[in-house]
Amino acid sequence: MSLTAERRQREAVQERARRASRLVDNVLRFRELGLLLALALVVVVTTAYNPRFVSAQSIRDLLLNASVIALLTVGQTLVVITRNVDLSVGSVLGLTAFMTGDLFVGHPGLPIAVALLAGVVIGAACGAANGGITAVGRVPSLVVTLGTLYVFRGIDYAWAGGRQINAANLPDSLLSLGSGRLLGVPYLAAVTVVVVAAAAYALRCFRSGRELYAIGSNPDAAVLAGIRVGRRVLVAFVASGAVAGLAGALWTARFGTVDATAGTGFELQVIAAVVVGGVAIFGGSGSVVGAALGALLLSTIGSALVVLRVPSFWLQAIAGALLIGAIALDRLIGLRLASALRQRSIRDGG
Amino acid sequence: MAQAGGGGVPPPAAGGAGATVLVLEGATKSFGSVRALEDASIELRAGEAHGLVGENGAGKSTLVKVLAGVYQPDAGRLLLDGEEVRLGGPADARAAGIAVIYQEPTLFPDLSVAENIFMGRQPVSRGRRIDARELRRRVEALMERLDVPLDPSRPARGLSIADQQIVEIAKALSFEARVIVMDEPTAALSGAEVERLLSVARALRAQGAAVLFISHRLDEVFALCQRVTVMRDGRQVLTGPLEGLTRDDLVRRMVGRELSAMFPKQAATRGDVALSVRRLTREGVFADVSFDVRHGEIVGLAGLVGAGRSEVARAVFGIDRRDAGEVIVEGRRLPPASPTGAMAAGMGYVPEDRRAQGLVMDLSIARNTGLASLERLRRGLLIRGADERRLAADWAARLRLKFARLSDPASALSGGNQQKLVLAKWLARRPSVLIVDEPTRGIDVATKAEVHRLLSDLAGQGVAVLMISSELPEILGMADRVLVMHEGRLGAELSREDASEERVMLAATGSTATEPGR
Numbered sequence: 011m012s013l014t015a016e017r018r019q020r021e022a023v024q025e026r027a028r029r030a031s032r033l034v035d036n037v038l039r040f041r042e043l044g045l046l047l048a049l050a051l052v053v054v055v056t057t058a059y060n061p062r063f064v065s066a067q068s069i070r071d072l073l074l075n076a077s078v079i080a081l082l083t084v085g086q087t088l089v090v091i092t093r094n095v096d097l098s099v100g101s102v103l104g105l106t107a108f109m110t111g112d113l114f115v116g117h118p119g120l121p122i123a124v125a126l127l128a129g130v131v132i133g134a135a136c137g138a139a140n141g142g143i144t145a146v147g148r149v150p151s152l153v154v155t156l157g158t159l160y161v162f163r164g165i166d167y168a169w170a171g172g173r174q175i176n177a178a179n180l181p182d183s184l185l186s187l188g189s190g191r192l193l194g195v196p197y198l199a200a201v202t203v204v205v206v207a208a209a210a211y212a213l214r215c216f217r218s219g220r221e222l223y224a225i226g227s228n229p230d231a232a233v234l235a236g237i238r239v240g241r242r243v244l245v246a247f248v249a250s251g252a253v254a255g256l257a258g259a260l261w262t263a264r265f266g267t268v269d270a271t272a273g274t275g276f277e278l279q280v281i282a283a284v285v286v287g288g289v290a291i292f293g294g295s296g297s298v299v300g301a302a303l304g305a306l307l308l309s310t311i312g313s314a315l316v317v318l319r320v321p322s323f324w325l326q327a328i329a330g331a332l333l334i335g336a337i338a339l340d341r342l343i344g345l346r347l348a349s350a351l352r353q354r355s356i357r358d359g360g
Numbered sequence: 361m362a363q364a365g366g367g368g369v370p371p372p373a374a375g376g377a378g379a380t381v382l383v384l385e386g387a388t389k390s391f392g393s394v395r396a397l398e399d400a401s402i403e404l405r406a407g408e409a410h411g412l413v414g415e416n417g418a419g420k421s422t423l424v425k426v427l428a429g430v431y432q433p434d435a436g437r438l439l440l441d442g443e444e445v446r447l448g449g450p451a452d453a454r455a456a457g458i459a460v461i462y463q464e465p466t467l468f469p470d471l472s473v474a475e476n477i478f479m480g481r482q483p484v485s486r487g488r489r490i491d492a493r494e495l496r497r498r499v500e501a502l503m504e505r506l507d508v509p510l511d512p513s514r515p516a517r518g519l520s521i522a523d524q525q526i527v528e529i530a531k532a533l534s535f536e537a538r539v540i541v542m543d544e545p546t547a548a549l550s551g552a553e554v555e556r557l558l559s560v561a562r563a564l565r566a567q568g569a570a571v572l573f574i575s576h577r578l579d580e581v582f583a584l585c586q587r588v589t590v591m592r593d594g595r596q597v598l599t600g601p602l603e604g605l606t607r608d609d610l611v612r613r614m615v616g617r618e619l620s621a622m623f624p625k626q627a628a629t630r631g632d633v634a635l636s637v638r639r640l641t642r643e644g645v646f647a648d649v650s651f652d653v654r655h656g657e658i659v660g661l662a663g664l665v666g667a668g669r670s671e672v673a674r675a676v677f678g679i680d681r682r683d684a685g686e687v688i689v690e691g692r693r694l695p696p697a698s699p700t701g702a703m704a705a706g707m708g709y710v711p712e713d714r715r716a717q718g719l720v721m722d723l724s725i726a727r728n729t730g731l732a733s734l735e736r737l738r739r740g741l742l743i744r745g746a747d748e749r750r751l752a753a754d755w756a757a758r759l760r761l762k763f764a765r766l767s768d769p770a771s772a773l774s775g776g777n778q779q780k781l782v783l784a785k786w787l788a789r790r791p792s793v794l795i796v797d798e799p800t801r802g803i804d805v806a807t808k809a810e811v812h813r814l815l816s817d818l819a820g821q822g823v824a825v826l827m828i829s830s831e832l833p834e835i836l837g838m839a840d841r842v843l844v845m846h847e848g849r850l851g852a853e854l855s856r857e858d859a860s861e862e863r864v865m866l867a868a869t870g871s872t873a874t875e876p877g878r
Contacts, residue, residue, distance in 0.1 A: 215489045217482055220471070224479050227468035234466070235479045236451050294470035351518030 085250030093293030106258025133255015141247025177266025226293020459532030631655030660839025776807025
């Protein structure tokens, strides 16, 4: 074969490969696209029933409701990608919410940044405990965080001692963070978007981010590739704790009234959102954007069901059915994708 | 990009020798009482492919793991460019420029080909951000060097094993490995894939890498290598240029392992056909396998690792589905894929991996003994513990099981006694056909002899025994007839008188010198 013919053939092969890879990319991106479509469908159907569902105020409420869970999904996604799970996020949120509130009741003059920082630091400390026991002690994270779920909540109860923090005792500056907006967008939603974007960028563009995927995809190969698995897993847990702490501080700002039960049961909502958002529960794939959209979808469906006057006791059943549907869809796409990839191997490898 | 040869390596002469890159001297490695490597040595030169051959268990894999940094040898030294190095782990081996391509690579299925190659070493631009364009460019350059069109951005999931190996080789090139060890890379590949791998290996050689190529297929060794080392019993028995050597020379050196124990198979009267396997096929694994086993007979099933022996046994017993063919026990055809059916017909199966498949390690000795006989121990809905203990005590005594109490977990027993326990489990059913897969692997010499005596006694009592073994002396000592498998087919059938180590090895390596069976 002449050199030019060979080159032409090689280029043809590369072009074909590139086209095929775009197809795969689209299928993978389909996940986020699919979530947006589902979201649009819910909004359209509900709006047809009650046009006020898309009023500016209603949309702001939707975003506000979804914000806290969406924030928690960011940290949870980092952990789940490494083939771990953090069940303690609801308790961390409760603990930090109460502690931040207490801090401001005692020192009403503190700047807002201190509130957020306090939440992040306390949360990160909780995350470090989770990650430390998991990574160093080599205890399954499911067990570790199930334990800390109760430990952190217990500390919360002990700290609160039956007290409740009331909005009246909190400085207005803190409360305005929870209810104020910037160009019509609630602060809370804006903070969530910033955190999601930062996490998405880090996961995509930094070695450390890619290494989280590698660890979840094949832990043994990750060790062989020289990745410091324990350290990365620890960092993922610290990040999850820090984000939960931030969410706790924002929770106080938003509701003003906080007792020791804040955030109880959130862990399951968060994991549901993460899975609906396309993050593989056994690690290795998924995105924070998808997970946050999952949270938005679930909370929008919750609001829509109320507007559609679906009896509230159906709410949980529907959320559960959706979760199973999402996993079934995920499996289906996975199988289709795998067979498509095998086909390509046969075609190109020949 | 730097070439794989690195600094100062002279270009290789055709089939000739470059500078010596790696020398392993007098490596010894023991596992418990088993010596896997004994004073093994090997020398690898730049621009040269070195073949490593030997029977199953000759120590090849152990040697590879020493070079990979997975095992630390008990004695001996490793020289790289004349300087002694110590490999504390796989990372050290990689830093030293040694890359190992395993038969089945472990990739990150969710990540792209490019990320698989450069994980942890991705090129970064300002602010430590991964430079995706540069990453892609480097991977494409690697693929071009290997002359394999693999899309860098596709996920590793769904890649054929051959392509997964290419990814591993590209990874080796990316960190400029100078020694590339290929551990039986072709065992799971098709003909065209083997050709591609060999041409990639030739290209690596031409670029100055030292290639260590391990394969059971001697044709491939002759097609690729300039030098060869033959191992037997953990030692090197031959090393030197391949030129002038024939297949037979290599095979003759591979065989002749020491007899480690007595094999007391007594002559037994052969009865009727107990097990008859007809044209058994499982696509892509084995094809057209037919043989008979008579009462009172021990039939040895020999072959190299990966020839499909255990797979045939699993299909005969009904653990794996079969695509074609039939299995007849005592004149009755067995239903496909039904171990229950096989057991009902009087068959027993002692698997290769007794810890994972033969025993429930956490259960007591008594419970394990009764596991295959629950139907007989049942009274109504309940299992009678007293009957179970009686059964276990009875068989423990007959097999001379060494144990403290019947209520101890199976994990408390030594390897040899665990194997006896698996045998007890099946013998308690009084099977008429018994399949044993590597019955004496990893057990001490004394117990080994006892297991052999036991199998011989069983045959004497009229049981039909099919014995898979990778130890040629065991096959030759125990079997009345020897079936040899080669790449999923029965390659030869030898009577006890005709069977010799050389003839079995020749058939197992696919030589046509032996007459085909049937």
